[in-house]
Amino acid sequence: MGRRSILIATGWVAxxxxxxxxxxxxxxxxxxxxxxxxxxxxxAAEIERALAxxxxxxxxxxxxxxxxxxxxxxxxxxxxxxRRGFATDGGTAVAECGPGGVRLVSWAxxxxxxxxxxxxxxxxxVEVTFQGAAREYELKVRCIGSEPVAVADE
Numbered sequence: 001m002g003r004r005s006i007l008i009a010t011g012w013v014a015x016x017x018x019x020x021x022x023x024x025x026x027x028x029x030x031x032x033x034x035x036x037x038x039x040x041x042x043x044a045a046e047i048e049r050a051l052a053x054x055x056x057x058x059x060x061x062x063x064x065x066x067x068x069x070x071x072x073x074x075x076x077x078x079x080x081x082x083r084r085g086f087a088t089d090g091g092t093a094v095a096e097c098g099p100g101g102v103r104l105v106s107w108a109x110x111x112x113x114x115x116x117x118x119x120x121x122x123x124x125x126v127e128v129t130f131q132g133a134a135r136e137y138e139l140k141v142r143c144i145g146s147e148p149v150a151v152a153d154e
Contacts, residue, residue, distance in 0.1 A: 044087060051085020051094050084148045090130030090137030091115070097143035102126050104141070113137075125151065 042050075083096040083105065093107040100122030107128045109115050116131040127140040142151045 047092065048085055048087050051087070051092055052083070082147050086139055086141065086148075086150050088130065088137040088139055090132060090135070091128070091139075093128050093139055093141070095126060095141040095148040097146050097148050098122060102141055102143045102148055104128060127153075 083094060085092060085094045089110065090113045091107060091109040094105040095102055096105055101124050103121035103123075104118065104126045107115060107118065109130050110132075113130040113132040115128060116136070117127075117129040119125075119127050125140055125142040127138060130137045130139075138153055140151050140153050141148050143149070
């Protein structure tokens with residue numbers, strides 16, 4: 001191997017090392033937004049608690065608020081009843097009881113699942129079906145008293 005080949009190989013290795021160090025430094029500088037989950041990873045219990053808590057009412061704006069990505073349905077009215085979140089391995093949903101019966105406020109599939117069917121109500125019972133590659137989860141909700149409760153499919 002000649003001197004020129006050794007210089008070319010050494011230059012290539014040095015350039016690769018410098019590029020790697022610069023790339024790692026950039027990732028460290030940008031931080032969690034590229035390499036992690038902003039706000040951390042939540043447990044299933046934390047997600048269920050967050051879904052069960054009522055949403056804060058918008059202040060200062062008139063008109064209807066826009067729905068968050070992945071959710072559908074109008075904002076709750078002043079006469080809406082109890083609201084509760086439900087979680088399955090296929091996804092999550094929030095339901096509330098009101099004068100017209102139970103209705104789904106929002107729903108979101110888990111990663112790897114999609115929403116196959118939704119009966120949002122208001123009605124005696126509502127349901128959402130989350131379908132994955134190997135499994136399907138159906139969540140059916142009914143009002144018992146004024147509380148939304150998940151029930152077995154009949």
